[in-house]
Amino acid sequence: MITGTGVMDNEQIFRDYSLELTRYATGLVGPFDAADVVTDACLRAFSARGWDQVANPRAYLYRTVLRVAIDHHRSTMSRRLREIAAAAPESIPPGEVDIDVLAAVDRLSIQQRAAVVLTYWADLPVEAVADRMGVSTGSVKKHLARARKRLQEWLS
Amino acid sequence: MNENERKKMKELADRLVAMSPEPPDFPEEVAMTQPTESKPARPVWAFVGAAVVVLLLAGIPLFLMRGGGEVEPVGTSTTTSTLHSSSTSEQAVTSTSSAPASTAPAETTSTPAVPEQVDAIVYLTTTPVGSNTGNPALVAFRYLMNVDRAVLWGPPLPGLAALSDPDLVPPEGFENLVPSAVGAPVGTSVDGSQITIDYGPEFLDGAGGLLADFTMLNQIVFTATQEEGIDSVQFLVDGQPITAFGSEGLDLTEPVTRESFLTEVNSILVTTPVEGVGHGSIEFGGIANVFEATVNMQLLDDTGQVVHEDVTMATCGTGCWGEYSFQVVDQEPPPPTLRVFTYSAKDGSPQDVVTIPIAWNNPEQWGVLGG
Numbered sequence A: 001m002i003t004g005t006g007v008m009d010n011e012q013i014f015r016d017y018s019l020e021l022t023r024y025a026t027g028l029v030g031p032f033d034a035a036d037v038v039t040d041a042c043l044r045a046f047s048a049r050g051w052d053q054v055a056n057p058r059a060y061l062y063r064t065v066l067r068v069a070i071d072h073h074r075s076t077m078s079r080r081l082r083e084i085a086a087a088a089p090e091s092i093p094p095g096e097v098d099i100d101v102l103a104a105v106d107r108l109s110i111q112q113r114a115a116v117v118l119t120y121w122a123d124l125p126v127e128a129v130a131d132r133m134g135v136s137t138g139s140v141k142k143h144l145a146r147a148r149k150r151l152q153e154w155l156s
Numbered sequence B: 001m002n003e004n005e006r007k008k009m010k011e012l013a014d015r016l017v018a019m020s021p022e023p024p025d026f027p028e029e030v031a032m033t034q035p036t037e038s039k040p041a042r043p044v045w046a047f048v049g050a051a052v053v054v055l056l057l058a059g060i061p062l063f064l065m066r067g068g069g070e071v072e073p074v075g076t077s078t079t080t081s082t083l084h085s086s087s088t089s090e091q092a093v094t095s096t097s098s099a100p101a102s103t104a105p106a107e108t109t110s111t112p113a114v115p116e117q118v119d120a121i122v123y124l125t126t127t128p129v130g131s132n133t134g135n136p137a138l139v140a141f142r143y144l145m146n147v148d149r150a151v152l153w154g155p156p157l158p159g160l161a162a163l164s165d166p167d168l169v170p171p172e173g174f175e176n177l178v179p180s181a182v183g184a185p186v187g188t189s190v191d192g193s194q195i196t197i198d199y200g201p202e203f204l205d206g207a208g209g210l211l212a213d214f215t216m217l218n219q220i221v222f223t224a225t226q227e228e229g230i231d232s233v234q235f236l237v238d239g240q241p242i243t244a245f246g247s248e249g250l251d252l253t254e255p256v257t258r259e260s261f262l263t264e265v266n267s268i269l270v271t272t273p274v275e276g277v278g279h280g281s282i283e284f285g286g287i288a289n290v291f292e293a294t295v296n297m298q299l300l301d302d303t304g305q306v307v308h309e310d311v312t313m314a315t316c317g318t319g320c321w322g323e324y325s326f327q328v329v330d331q332e333p334p335p336p337t338l339r340v341f342t343y344s345a346k347d348g349s350p351q352d353v354v355t356i357p358i359a360w361n362n363p364e365q366w367g368v369l370g371g
Helices: A004-029 A034-046 A057-072 A076-086 A099-105 A110-121 A126-133 A137-150 B003-017 B044-058 B087-096 B147-153 B158-162 B201-205 B210-224
Strands: B117-126 B137-146 B187-191 B194-199 B232-237 B268-278 B281-288 B294-300 B306-313 B322-328 B337-343 B350-357
Touching (some): A004 A057, A004 A110, A034 A057, A057 A110, A099 B003, A110 A137, B117 B158, B117 B210, B137 B210, B137 B350, B158 B210, B194 B201, B201 B232, B268 B337, B281 B337, B306 B322
Parallel strands (some): B137 B268, B194 B232
Antiparallel strands (some): B117 B137, B187 B194, B268 B281, B281 B322, B294 B306, B294 B337
């Protein structure tokens, strides 16, 4: 049962990690839905059976963000990009949305995005990336290899 | 990857994350959200006791089996081995079969949390002896896994995470054909009677050979459909339907069920784990498609000698799959090995023999150390 102390702990955990989780979620679903994904993930985590048993809440939250991002809407970024393309140029706040980057990343699966963000933005070793994604190190390497292959145009 | 590519990848990731909005506010719903209350892990005898009381009061001896295939409902053809048994112990054995398939993590206390375990039913495979077809058998085991793996990976069924648990070491003679590279599902969801399992691309490689691919799929499908009400599995990879799986490019675009690949398994499967439900007492069951529906079992001591045997009739046979079950009580000393088989209609020799170490993961209940 959650207690007053438990709620405060969750709020503290949220304060501690919401910023980095939002950045991570941005890497997974783009800036449009990142906040929603983080909120959903935290709600799911804090109400999960066994949450009070979790030894590493940070790792748990990273994995939950990834799962929520996968569930969220698989084509959200594509849809948002289409909406932006159809919108009047003056309606797009300058500097907030990097269309080129989003278009490139849109070619990747959510798992590939996670591997790329955790490896190249968070600068984590492959073992830590695997831990936060809940997959083997071999899977991380394959995700990265496939991501690089799909990003050949960007890389060249 | 050269240095230039690495820089470009970092630039891409940095520019992507740079678009990050402000973090959301702490969701107010959290204060209103009650986590599902953790329940203390209960030993099997607790379920036995509670179920005995219920059954005695109701006077309705129920024996619920979870099977698969084109099976007849479990019926009166199921027999009970009651060597040295008493009526009380029979009821205790029977009632345990209705115990929950998984145990919730223990409730926390003010003391530091000890890594808890949840039990997950997983299907592992073995090569039967005396098989006409050479097809592998599936056997359900109750596996204790670290709660962090079950919860963190978060599939609705701990068994799905267990199949990818690197700590899972199958008992002697058994294999887990789900490659470790596959990892746990990246997404699962249940819609009605169908569970959707979304794996990473490593899943597409299969297990290395057509029969191994079928067995791997059967392991997952049987594990995923162990809960009442879930009958079919839709496989996805990265959210996309699978048009070519494994070495032969199997089409998995349509949902599959326990019946889908039954032609690729042994004639006897154990779908209810061999449970030690008291000192020297076990129960187990499964499905079989054997001549005249006759299923045999033997218990072997540590020298390999048969110390107990029994026979039962499945609810269907000779061309159709039927359910069977066995109960054995008060074996002293508790034998370590179980064999399930049928006798050949041709020459009377044991056929499709599946050998199972009883004590694997439940030595306390059965009374045998090791396994």
